[in-house]
Amino acid sequence: MTDHHPNAPLELTRATSNGPLAEQVQAPEDLDRHDGNVAAPAVERGQASMITVSDLSFYYGAVQALTDVSMRIPPRNVTALIGPSGCGKSTFLRCINRMNDLIEESRVEGSIHIEGQDIYSPQTDVVELRKRVGMVFQKSNPFPKSIFDNVAYGPRVAGIRSRTALEEIVESSLFQAALWDEVKDRLDASALKLSGGQQQRLCIARALATGPEVLLMDEPASALDPASTARIEDLVSELKEHYTIVIVTHNMHQAARVSDQTAFFFEGRLFEMSETAELFTNPKQKKTEDYIGGRFG
Amino acid sequence: MSEQSAVRRQRRKRLAARSFEWLCLTATFLCIIVLAALLSGIIYRGAGWLSIEFLTNGPSRFPDQSGVKAALIGSVWLIGLTALISVPLGTGAAIYLEEYARPGILRQFIQTNVSNLAGVPSIVYGILGLGLFVRTLAIGDTVLAGALTMSLLILPVVIVAAQEALRAVPDSIRHASLALGATRWQTIQHQVLPAALPGISTGTILALSRALGEAAPLIAVGALAFVSRYPLGPMDKYTVLPIQIFNWTGKPQHDFQNVAAAGIIVLLGVLLCMNALAVFIRYRYGKQIRW
Amino acid sequence: MCAAVSVLTTLGIVVVLLSQARGFFQEVSLVEFFTDTRWTPLFEQKHYGILPLVSGTMLVAAGSALVALPVGLCTAIYLSEYAAPRFREVVKPVLEILAGIPSVVYGFVAVVFISPIIREIFPSADVFNAASASLVVGVMILPMVISLSEDVLGSVPQALREASCALGASQFETIVRVVVPAALSGIVASFLLAVSRAIGETMAVTLAAGATPNLTLNPLESIQTMTAYIAQVSMGETEHGSTGYNSIFAVGISLFVITLLMNLLSQWVLSRMREKYE
Secondary structure, eight states: OTTOOTTOHHHHHHHHTTSTTGGGOOOOTTTTOSTTOOOOHHHHTTOOOSEEEEEEEEEETTEEEEEEEEEEEOSSOEEEEEOSTTSSHHHHHHHHTTGGGGSTTEEEEEEEEETTEETTSTTOOHHHHHHHEEEEOSSOOOOSSBHHHHHHHHHHHTTOOOHHHHHHHHHHHHHHTTOHHHHTTOTTSBGGGSOHHHHHHHHHHHHHTTOOSEEEEESTTTTSOHHHHHHHHHHHHHHTTTOEEEEEOSOHHHHHHHOSEEEEEETTEEEEEEEHHHHHHSOSSHHHHHHHTTSOO | OOHHHHHHHHHHHHHHHHHHHHHHHHHHHHHHHHHHHHHHHHHHHHGGGOOHHHHHOOOOSSGGGOOSHHHHHHHHHHHHHHHHHHHHHHHHHHHIIIIIOOSSHHHHHHHHHHHHHTTSOHHHHHHHHIIIIIIISOOOSSHHHHHHHHHHHHHHHHHHHHHHHHHHSOHHHHHHHHHTTOOHHHHIIIIIHHHHHHHHHHHHHHHHHHHHHOOHHHHHTTTTSOOOSOOSSTTSOOOOHHHHHHHHHHSSSHHHHHHHHHHHHHHHHHHHHHHHHHHHHHHHHTOOOOO | OTTHHHHHHHHHHHHHHHHHHHHHHHHSOHHHHHHOSOBOTTSSSOOBOOHHHHHHHHHHHHHHHHHHHHHHHHHHHIIIIIOOHHHHHHHHHHHHHHHHSOHHHHHHHIIIIIHHHHHHHOTTSOSSOHHHHHHHHHHHHHHHHHHHHHHHHHTSOHHHHHHHHHTTOOHHHHIIIIIHHHHHHHHHHHHHHHHHHHHHOOHHHHHHTOSOOOOOOOTTSOOOOHHHHHHHHHHTTOOTTSHHHHHHHHHHHHHHHHHHHHHHHHHHHHHHHHHHTO
């Protein structure tokens, strides 16, 4: 922890390839050579990376939203993405499960590997990918169905029909999302009857039900009251035992509270990334310091 | 689940998805094909019968001497009178609803009323006209009675179109005028109405084109009479294009069906012109209206 | 002021129809009106049972729904979920033209083109039959089904589609399991409006379906709808003030009530759906 060198990426890449699982990661040699792009500190310590992003650029038609973003995200860890509105952090998040495919006339350059698999290669089954990479949205968006049907939606789409199997999944997902006790007696009630915070936890349960390895969260608490926000944050800390979590947030205190490392985005570029405590107390870049200090954004 | 059955399931799912998309696409193309078949069938049957004489002849017992002159002039009379009645009334109602009425039960009631009137079958307006104008007010089966009936029919459409046009006028214009000391009526008269005019006229033309194609209510108020003369005043007997077409279609002789097809071409031509005019006004004045 | 006209019209419809129908109901009991299975007001032996007219109307409405609802819903799904914007720009005007064609033209098409084809396939069919009328009325209400359903599908929040996709559902699964169920009440409302329109349609059925009040479910037979009966009597020579003449007001008010109920029902369903997403 004390001897990492965030400003010496080249050396660190080599260190990474010494890790036991590193053979799986087909990261290009020059991954971290770009200015301002740095690997996550946990990766530097020799851990394998779960998600490896290389030179990712993204365009909405002619508008470039992301420029040459490279990043490594270690497994079972919370990574926070911060930055001012329109900096590309949500766009980046949506590249990881290819939700941006839904946007017409969008274009991706560069690559993202999850556990060594290139998710933008033509062989990748997008549907399969999205089962592995769950997503929770800014505004809770339960289907207008019962609580049970909401959580069982993913497994059903995946072809699980047995009622007992579904019940098991629903229970364990709701349990993990810390919602089970509140709803176990009314699983057949409409999901729209739940409160905002409950709805958001339901959406988390729904995402967990497909058995993902990665959980993407796009400002999951921005529409909630403080108490519900605190519950979501607690939940995030619990879930990182089993899942790799990437969370976009506007709220720097939230990033400081829940994440292990933080990435600062500005104008479509990754400006700085390091351990959360380090980034907040000792930012390397002036821009990061200004943003954290509340001077813009 | 075994590997093999999972693969088979995948394939089946993909097939279902593909077939569904094709099904939906086919349905969409079906609509286009139906329209094309309909128009080409009518043109095939009727085009040969179109001629200058067809436009200048009145109705006749003989197909080859039949023409649409009386019906065409009758339609013009009817639409003209309908416009004279429905436009001021409809615009007035819209101004009241948008500019004066306070949100509340009364306005809600009128609004519901207007939208429900739009759903009443046109033949019901016909017997309303029959009971009210033809019989009770003793106007008889004249152009005026037909126009009054038609006005009631298209009034809801005119009101809704005019309301949308008025709503599209930004409040800033109203506030600017009121702030200069204009009264509410002066504001409406000099600022709001001129700004909403293109929208109102577009909506009105479309409503009138609906009236032009409508025949059912006119049957009830007595437009079916075999009229060889065209009307010279609002109290004359008349016939209109759609009724003339109805008449010809119902005749047993095969040739009259072709005459009917020719009549349809004329009717569609007139409708096309009116719609083109509406589109022109909309583009010319750059007002977006949903219809 | 001017808005009073719309209220007066409604009032006028009710008052005129009721007062004229009163004469009719003084001679014909409500029981006979609703239960007799024959409708022969213009014959020597008079019967005033509205059932054959209602069954004729419903036969045509059901037939047209059978044509318009599946095709309309599929088209709406295609336009709302699959179609590229440019394709939509092409199809929309086509549908507007289809919606703008006068109903008498559809009647012409039914008599001149559709009926001969039906009689070619089913030689037992009458010259005027419910099937040909159903087909053209189906095409008539098609644009309405499409535009209303498409509006409803479009009002399903994009967030639901995204949520479904993010859970590993394909586009097809998203449409069938999420979008259509979420829009279902609105789709039902659009169906109700369209069927109500089919019930009130006059010219096409007068021309194509025949003039024989006939209690039947066979679409190949000649029938008469409520609207066609009103049209037939009001253009005929029936003596003003006679029971036969007054009967059109009784039929008219039945028609008014049926369509009004369907419209109100569909508005209610729609407003409930709107509440759900606001």
